[in-house]
Amino acid sequence: MKKPFIQLFKTPRSQYVFDVNKNEMLPVSAESFDFLKQCMAGQADIETANIEEIQDLIREGYLRTESVVQEVYHPYTPYLEDLLNRKLRKITLQVTQGCNLRCKYCIYSENSSANQRPHSNKRMEWETAKRGIDFLWEHSVDSPYVNIGFYGGEPLLEFPLIRKSVSYAKKLFDGKKITFSMTSNGTLLTDEIIDFLVQEDISLLISLDGPKEIHDRSRIFANGAGSFDIVMQNIEKVKAKAPEYANQIGFSMVMDPSNDYDCINEITLSTSDMNDHRFLASIVDKEYDEEAVVFSEGYTWKYEYHRFLGLLALFDRYPENQVSAILKRSIDELNFDKKGEYASMSLRSTDAPGGPCVPGQLRLFMSVEGKFFPCERVSESSEVMCIGDLETGFNIEKSSAILNVGKITADKCKNCWSFRHCSLCAKRADNNSGELSAQFKLTHCRNVQMDVYSRLRQLILLDEIQAYYADQVRTLREEF
Amino acid sequence: MPNAVLFPFLRSSLPFVRHFNGVQSTYRITGALTWSGMGLVGKDVAFASNYPAVGVPVLAQLNYSDMNWDSLLIDYQSIANEFSVMDTLDMFSQCLIAGKELVFLCDSMECLDKQIIALSQEFLGQVRFRAANASVRKSTQYIGKYSPISVPIVLIGGLVNTDDVTEVLLSLKNRFTSENYHVSCITSSNIGLLFGMHSFSHIFNNRALSEEEKILELNQLVTNIIQMERPELILIEAPDAIFKFNPVVPNGFGIRSHMVIQAVEPDHFVCCVPSELIESEFINGLSQGLYNKYGFPISAVHATNDIVDMMTTLEDEAVTSVHISMDAVSKMLDKIPSDFPVPVSNVITHGVGNIFQHLCDVLI
Numbered sequence: 001m002k003k004p005f006i007q008l009f010k011t012p013r014s015q016y017v018f019d020v021n022k023n024e025m026l027p028v029s030a031e032s033f034d035f036l037k038q039c040m041a042g043q044a045d046i047e048t049a050n051i052e053e054i055q056d057l058i059r060e061g062y063l064r065t066e067s068v069v070q071e072v073y074h075p076y077t078p079y080l081e082d083l084l085n086r087k088l089r090k091i092t093l094q095v096t097q098g099c100n101l102r103c104k105y106c107i108y109s110e111n112s113s114a115n116q117r118p119h120s121n122k123r124m125e126w127e128t129a130k131r132g133i134d135f136l137w138e139h140s141v142d143s144p145y146v147n148i149g150f151y152g153g154e155p156l157l158e159f160p161l162i163r164k165s166v167s168y169a170k171k172l173f174d175g176k177k178i179t180f181s182m183t184s185n186g187t188l189l190t191d192e193i194i195d196f197l198v199q200e201d202i203s204l205l206i207s208l209d210g211p212k213e214i215h216d217r218s219r220i221f222a223n224g225a226g227s228f229d230i231v232m233q234n235i236e237k238v239k240a241k242a243p244e245y246a247n248q249i250g251f252s253m254v255m256d257p258s259n260d261y262d263c264i265n266e267i268t269l270s271t272s273d274m275n276d277h278r279f280l281a282s283i284v285d286k287e288y289d290e291e292a293v294v295f296s297e298g299y300t301w302k303y304e305y306h307r308f309l310g311l312l313a314l315f316d317r318y319p320e321n322q323v324s325a326i327l328k329r330s331i332d333e334l335n336f337d338k339k340g341e342y343a344s345m346s347l348r349s350t351d352a353p354g355g356p357c358v359p360g361q362l363r364l365f366m367s368v369e370g371k372f373f374p375c376e377r378v379s380e381s382s383e384v385m386c387i388g389d390l391e392t393g394f395n396i397e398k399s400s401a402i403l404n405v406g407k408i409t410a411d412k413c414k415n416c417w418s419f420r421h422c423s424l425c426a427k428r429a430d431n432n433s434g435e436l437s438a439q440f441k442l443t444h445c446r447n448v449q450m451d452v453y454s455r456l457r458q459l460i461l462l463d464e465i466q467a468y469y470a471d472q473v474r475t476l477r478e479e480f
Numbered sequence: 481m482p483n484a485v486l487f488p489f490l491r492s493s494l495p496f497v498r499h500f501n502g503v504q505s506t507y508r509i510t511g512a513l514t515w516s517g518m519g520l521v522g523k524d525v526a527f528a529s530n531y532p533a534v535g536v537p538v539l540a541q542l543n544y545s546d547m548n549w550d551s552l553l554i555d556y557q558s559i560a561n562e563f564s565v566m567d568t569l570d571m572f573s574q575c576l577i578a579g580k581e582l583v584f585l586c587d588s589m590e591c592l593d594k595q596i597i598a599l600s601q602e603f604l605g606q607v608r609f610r611a612a613n614a615s616v617r618k619s620t621q622y623i624g625k626y627s628p629i630s631v632p633i634v635l636i637g638g639l640v641n642t643d644d645v646t647e648v649l650l651s652l653k654n655r656f657t658s659e660n661y662h663v664s665c666i667t668s669s670n671i672g673l674l675f676g677m678h679s680f681s682h683i684f685n686n687r688a689l690s691e692e693e694k695i696l697e698l699n700q701l702v703t704n705i706i707q708m709e710r711p712e713l714i715l716i717e718a719p720d721a722i723f724k725f726n727p728v729v730p731n732g733f734g735i736r737s738h739m740v741i742q743a744v745e746p747d748h749f750v751c752c753v754p755s756e757l758i759e760s761e762f763i764n765g766l767s768q769g770l771y772n773k774y775g776f777p778i779s780a781v782h783a784t785n786d787i788v789d790m791m792t793t794l795e796d797e798a799v800t801s802v803h804i805s806m807d808a809v810s811k812m813l814d815k816i817p818s819d820f821p822v823p824v825s826n827v828i829t830h831g832v833g834n835i836f837q838h839l840c841d842v843l844i
Contacts, residue, residue, distance in 0.1 A: 075756075076787075078804075078808060079787050079802065079804050079808065082530070082787075082802050082803065082804045082805060082808075083789070083802050086530065086802055086803060087789060087792075087800075087802040089792060137517075137519055138519065139519075140519055141518070141519035141520060141527065141528065142789075142800075142801065142802045142803055143800075144800060171516075172516060172517065173516070173517035173563075174515050174516045174517045174563070174564050174565060174566065175514070175515020175516060175517040175518055175561050175563055175564040175566070176515065176517030176518060176519075176563055177563050178517070178563070336728075357791055358791065361791070362791065362792070362795075
């Protein structure tokens, strides 16, 4: 019996079929839904359907039993060279591999995986930094603006190099919008550095994992002392010197979900303005350590509760300024997806699953030695992830392999209902074996499908709220 | 003929530089000056759009004592750059002290900086002005009125903002002129004033006008051109994209092009489409949509070498493109079936011949 290439969704108010080929979510009657459910369970054949609604959909080209994708091939492949030669948007300079902290979860620590480089004191030479900036200039003619990021280790250990790089880049890019950004542990912010950051308007992202008891559990100096107090003192120093600049500071938060979410979230309530800051939260990365991440109940349910409050705020049913800052980004992304879902395309005969970016185009990462990687999140010791260097430029063949990571699992991908919405990039296929691993990549599929299912369901619910609860929402808006 | 350098050189100026020495005989262009950050300095101007080289280099600064150039042609409405520390006024002064000529191409005399006027008075005879609002004599009988347009209008526009619109406009102007047709042209850049063309820049940039008044001004501009030049045909450049791109990326909603269409009611439309999107079903749908909305279909297609970079487009919520090689465009054009509903070509590699021929067939 033939199954349609669909995924079914049910909400408390209605039922839907997601037509994978068309990439469309269609509301259907309960009768049609039940029939399609039977088809998916192998208890009915879509071709023998005698429900008018189903027949109409089939006539209109929906509910096809096979994927329209014949070949997995990223549509940007033929233009990869042009994209990399003309449209780089950012380069992140790893100005040092040294760091004054020894965070327990650090991917570069001695106890961590052999799949990452170890801690080292290698520093970027000025000549290398200059050539990296020149490389961005040479390869960004089609970019309306560019960004240079400073990354480590702890980048502020190389403050003179950063200062020199900013000065050089500003001259070189005269006439084009250029911005600078830095990810720092926040422990080395002297008055001189703060003045420089403010003057050059360098977007600062400080690592902060939560309140003192959580932050100091992992983010420690070599002598074992926690870094929380000094980070917070430095933030207060920035606030005192340049309050407007301080308001723009973002926080990079590595969340260990074995902790209780409310405990992590306490940091956003620690001062009156902390919740107004931008938080970029991520779950601790143990990918290259081949370790599982543990989610406690106190994290999972409380996180979901806070997220629910965030969703209510989208409809003015909860004060937006009380939504946990840690979650705001994910709520914003969902809201963006709500608009974007209508912009995404149906599947084509030659197509590639969602997930990979054009490697290096959006956030090229350059190591202290001048090696190129698609971004700062991949392993610097991985051969497959190294997409070139300052001497030889981009290795188009390797970039193309990363862009076309879908090819290694083509048969599975072609028939996967979350093809268009997949988020797996080559990092998820890199087990440091020297080549991209299909087997390793496939281990992530279930989680991705669950994420996609959850996201699409939330988008449906957001639509339903508008339709079914319009009167209530309107009343509440007026009250606010 | 004096040698000239154009400032500032932007990607949108490339079509003018490409056609410069063939379309007018007042100046010979020898260089193009721009800000160093554009990534063009030391390269041929054509690199800006990944076109074949044209032999004009991009400069980051002027050598005032260089005898190989005599005039600086200034696209005045484009010199403001909030990301540059370049002191343009000082540069203009240095040019004049070195005995060079300055030619300001501007919306109107009123929009010029007072210090520039002062320079022109100090260096009498060395500073010239071409103002868009003075390119045509204004007849008082049309002021405030909407007049039907009596001359066929060909609108050239793009599915997304692309500088190829100007390229097609200039190519068609050249071809019609070489075939002895009397053609008038309106473009969105004041550089066109050097080519005997008109610009609507002064109308769109005039904040004192309401949108309705701008449409009337556009209509009056065309009416006055008809009165003065008696053209057989008018070519008009659509100032922005013709449609909203998608719900995330509004693409300016095509609002300026909509205003031009309201002002002149074009008869034919040449559409510049990114080559990756050229499929008969898509072009048919686009053409039908335009016909339903505005009453004219797509008459011909120019396949551009812009590829919409969807990743940054969605992230920035603005259409951004990358310019692919002309070889890649040719390969895509090779796949177009012979029974494609309208003529499709790339004017850079194939010339404007078949678009011109098709327009002749439908117009004459």
